Amino acid sequence: GDSFKRNSRSVRQIDTFFSKKPKLGSDNRQNESSISTSVPNSDHRNNLAIDIPCTNTLSASKSEQKNDSHINFDYSSDIGCFIESKSIDNSSKANLLEKHWMPPINYEFPFCVVTKNGKQTKKYAQRSHLNKFHWLVLSHKDQGLYCKYCALFASGSGGGVQTNTPLKRLVKQPLKAFDDLLGEKGSLLTHQRNKYHQMSVEAGKCFLVTYHNPDLNVANQVCKQRMAQVKENRDRLQPIVSTIVLCGRQNIPLRGHRDDGKIILNVDKNEQNSVVANQEGNFRAPLRFRIESGDSNLRQHLEVANSNATYISKTVQNELIDTCKDLIQEAILARVKEAKLFSLIFDETTDISHTEQLSLSIRYFYNGVIKEDFLTFCDAYEMIHFEDARAERRLTGVELSRIVEDLCFKFDIDLAWCVGIGTDSCSVMASETKGALHELSKKATNAKRCPCNNHILNNSLAKSSKVSACRNASATMRKVVAFANASTKRHKVFEEELEGMALQGICETRWVERHDGHLQFQGYNLVKICNALHRITTWEDSKTASDAQCLRHVLCSSEFIIASTSSIDLKRATDAMKDTIFLLKQKRTNSDVVFQQLFSESKEISEQLDVEIRLPRIVPRQKHRENNQPGQTAEEYFRKSIYIPLLDSIIADLEERLSPEVLSLFNLGVFLPKTVYSEVDLVAVREAVKNYTELLHRPHISTVLSEFQLWVTKWKREVESGNKVPEFLPQVIEQCDTDLYPNINVLLQILATLPVSAATAERSFSTLRRLKTWLRSNMGEERLTGLALLNIHKNIAVNVDDIITRFGKTKQRRLNFVI
Numbered sequence: 001g002d003s004f005k006r007n008s009r010s011v012r013q014i015d016t017f018f019s020k021k022p023k024l025g026s027d028n029r030q031n032e033s034s035i036s037t038s039v040p041n042s043d044h045r046n047n048l049a050i051d052i053p054c055t056n057t058l059s060a061s062k063s064e065q066k067n068d069s070h071i072n073f074d075y076s077s078d079i080g081c082f083i084e085s086k087s088i089d090n091s092s093k094a095n096l097l098e099k100h101w102m103p104p105i106n107y108e109f110p111f112c113v114v115t116k117n118g119k120q121t122k123k124y125a126q127r128s129h130l131n132k133f134h135w136l137v138l139s140h141k142d143q144g145l146y147c148k149y150c151a152l153f154a155s156g157s158g159g160g161v162q163t164n165t166p167l168k169r170l171v172k173q174p175l176k177a178f179d180d181l182l183g184e185k186g187s188l189l190t191h192q193r194n195k196y197h198q199m200s201v202e203a204g205k206c207f208l209v210t211y212h213n214p215d216l217n218v219a220n221q222v223c224k225q226r227m228a229q230v231k232e233n234r235d236r237l238q239p240i241v242s243t244i245v246l247c248g249r250q251n252i253p254l255r256g257h258r259d260d261g262k263i264i265l266n267v268d269k270n271e272q273n274s275v276v277a278n279q280e281g282n283f284r285a286p287l288r289f290r291i292e293s294g295d296s297n298l299r300q301h302l303e304v305a306n307s308n309a310t311y312i313s314k315t316v317q318n319e320l321i322d323t324c325k326d327l328i329q330e331a332i333l334a335r336v337k338e339a340k341l342f343s344l345i346f347d348e349t350t351d352i353s354h355t356e357q358l359s360l361s362i363r364y365f366y367n368g369v370i371k372e373d374f375l376t377f378c379d380a381y382e383m384i385h386f387e388d389a390r391a392e393r394r395l396t397g398v399e400l401s402r403i404v405e406d407l408c409f410k411f412d413i414d415l416a417w418c419v420g421i422g423t424d425s426c427s428v429m430a431s432e433t434k435g436a437l438h439e440l441s442k443k444a445t446n447a448k449r450c451p452c453n454n455h456i457l458n459n460s461l462a463k464s465s466k467v468s469a470c471r472n473a474s475a476t477m478r479k480v481v482a483f484a485n486a487s488t489k490r491h492k493v494f495e496e497e498l499e500g501m502a503l504q505g506i507c508e509t510r511w512v513e514r515h516d517g518h519l520q521f522q523g524y525n526l527v528k529i530c531n532a533l534h535r536i537t538t539w540e541d542s543k544t545a546s547d548a549q550c551l552r553h554v555l556c557s558s559e560f561i562i563a564s565t566s567s568i569d570l571k572r573a574t575d576a577m578k579d580t581i582f583l584l585k586q587k588r589t590n591s592d593v594v595f596q597q598l599f600s601e602s603k604e605i606s607e608q609l610d611v612e613i614r615l616p617r618i619v620p621r622q623k624h625r626e627n628n629q630p631g632q633t634a635e636e637y638f639r640k641s642i643y644i645p646l647l648d649s650i651i652a653d654l655e656e657r658l659s660p661e662v663l664s665l666f667n668l669g670v671f672l673p674k675t676v677y678s679e680v681d682l683v684a685v686r687e688a689v690k691n692y693t694e695l696l697h698r699p700h701i702s703t704v705l706s707e708f709q710l711w712v713t714k715w716k717r718e719v720e721s722g723n724k725v726p727e728f729l730p731q732v733i734e735q736c737d738t739d740l741y742p743n744i745n746v747l748l749q750i751l752a753t754l755p756v757s758a759a760t761a762e763r764s765f766s767t768l769r770r771l772k773t774w775l776r777s778n779m780g781e782e783r784l785t786g787l788a789l790l791n792i793h794k795n796i797a798v799n800v801d802d803i804i805t806r807f808g809k810t811k812q813r814r815l816n817f818v819i
Contacts (some may be wrong), residue, residue: 077101079146080139083172091809093152094211097204100137100148103127104409105416105443110143114179123179133188135201144174147191153203154196167196211809214819226819233815234804236301240311241800241807243286244320248790251770254317256281262310263288263302283317309814318783323806324798325786331796332362332373333411339364341695341746341753342413343420343450344440345372346404347761348380348395351768353777356380356395359768360407361760363422365752368730372760374792377768377785378407397428401439418444419695422755425451446694452758474506476554477521480529481505483551490536490544497532498525521555523601527608530555556611581651588647595639613638668751671708671744673725673732675716682708688747695750697742704743711736711744767792 078101082088088096103109111124125145130136137148150171169175170191181188191197247254259281280288291299302310336342345361358380363372380395383403408415421437421444423429429436430451437449481503484494495502506517521529533555536548587594606613613634667684670677685708686701693699718725726732729752736745767788772779779787790798808817 078139078141079137079148079151080142080144080174083142083146083151088152089811090211091811094208096148096152097208099412101140102130102412103138103140105414109138110176110178112176112178125178125181129181129188133192135192135197136188139174142174144176146170146174147197147200149200149204150197153200153207226816230816230819233817234801235297236305236815237311237804237807237817238800239290239295239298240287241320241803243283243290244317245324245790245798245800245803246286247282248321248324248787249794251787251791252282253776254281254283255314255776256284259284259314262307263312284312287312306814311815318780319810320803320807321786321790322782323803323810325782325789327798327802327806328789328793328796329375329411332375332793333413335366335371336362336364336413339366340417341365341419341749342417343422343447343753343755344404344408344418344444345422345755345758345761346400347424347758347765348400349765349768351772352774353772357768358383358400358403359761359764360404361764362413363420363753363755363760365730365733365749368734370730370752372755374760374764374788375411376407377764377781377788378403379781382781395428397431397434397436398439400428400436404436404440405443415444416446417695418447419692419750420450420754421447422450422452422758424758446692448691448754450755476551477517478506480521480533480551480555481517483547484532493535494529494532497528497535503529523605524608526555526605584647584651588644588651591639591644591647595643596635598643599635599638668747668754671711671747671751672729673715674712675719677708677712692747692750696746699743707741707743711741764788764792
């Protein structure tokens, strides 16, 4: 009866076992309201389809939009971009198999929403899946999983019991149902057991072997004639590549006014002075010189090659330079990965074409040597993603941090191993709220802020301009240097008085150069400079004589003599920041004694200049000028109005710049060789363990303290035995046994890796100015980076054969350069 009838709601309708066919012209992913996921069995006895309501596509698209907002995605390494391609070149196949795109740190993985018992649950693809199955990759473009071997080498069919079912999931289509991936009957293990998968893996490995060793290819072993032709083609290209490398190493511009077309080898005497013959660039001229010197291979190549296969065009130049760039960058990155620990150094500047260039360099410890290598230039504004094209384009600290993060992602640099970030101290970089350092440290959690110490000292010296006497003295020095170098005649007079020495400019950015520029106006040099100005005052040129008289009058003033003498205080303590502040505070406390010596030196100089050091006019009612200082003598007046305010200003500025966070970086020096230790040293050890817990082998504090005590005992024994204690950090690391002192070895490597200054970035800007001149202002970013790498990294060998091999594999060439 009715008691035996089944509830109509519990009976599943047959149409629920099938998905609706999408309409033509519509996006399947957007119309899917559910995904049918098969639970396969290894013996194929059961083939049960389970309907899983899933909003995978919608969530994936949102995730993709969120990830795309801060990832500069490289499509050349995502297999999802090649699924629809009918043919894939060998270079792309090898790149997908060996260097497939990997999700960066904090990447939001795609997920599907599974409804079970009326409750929705998110099922994510995870990084552990990619680590467990070596053949599994995630496509950022398709927001799904692929088998990289099957996607490239599996045929169109091979699934099912009859092995004639078209291959779809993980092969031609991404796997987006992440709820049943693991387990014996999971999608991943089931796919791994398939015969077509095993054959595809074998085919992929054989492909990589023959790709890297073309001689093992059976077709090449049979075809000896093809091998001979390839060798001849490589001999043709070799002088062209060598010429490009030579020009890049020596920073010789390649392009000329007329660099198109074939090189005219046989030029008549009447045509030697023609426009075509004389306006070729520095690239074609060495090629012609090689031919004249007897390079028969190059001559034959240019004579018989078709006009579209000479390989001397500007396009080929860019491709070969780009190949050199890739080889040099790969060599640097291979060292960095072997070293593991590294620091980032970056800065930005504007070049001759008004392009905002960001320079990225990397510091690491490799084979007993501390290295700082320039890595790349990039157009900062091109890397920024602006939602509104009409909005104001601002290069903020947040944008700079995203650019650096994108570059690290592009070069496959894991920010988890970054221990330091070096920049200058401008607000865009160092702001505590939105600075580039603050934003980047969110991703590089182990990295410490390492401000450029040279910039700190230089900015502190520049900050002394708050004292008007010092500000005026520095401005006068610049005017004297500019006046002396304005003409050859004036320069000659100063050179004679200074006994062959020329006045140097006062650098705005470099501490040492700025300090040396001030030192040349001290002591007896000031007398010589005044004598040179006195000689110029007698010239017939009234304007020049008048300017010289004005400058000489300022140099002979009492305030200038005192101000130029007192600046010597900063020079004695540039080696240690704490000692610098301590020394300046000592001089501030003992200002009476210290300034007495400086004042006596100033009096000697003033006597040679026939100038009397005397008090300026003092108005008792003035309240806002430094000359309203009560004093009985000139010495006391200048000590209170110039010397003490200058010291107070510099001490306050240095204490602000050298915060406890910055000074704590120097605590790692406690691990340098010593024979005794104190409680202060133990506190520094605990602080180091706290800061770098994630990078240590056994980060327990008691373990590291015991290791430190054993380390001190070792050096005490070495000293007692009369052995020499190493003076330099690389030598200390070399003598630190990784088995006995694993944590101290890591901490010493961190100390060696932390950047001291941003000088490498500044030097790369010097190379940029030499490369991108006014005549070469239209140079592209890839060409600029390639030429900069060739010019800077002359110690990194670039093999011509490797360049030709990489060049031949990038795409199909008219001539075969690889077997």
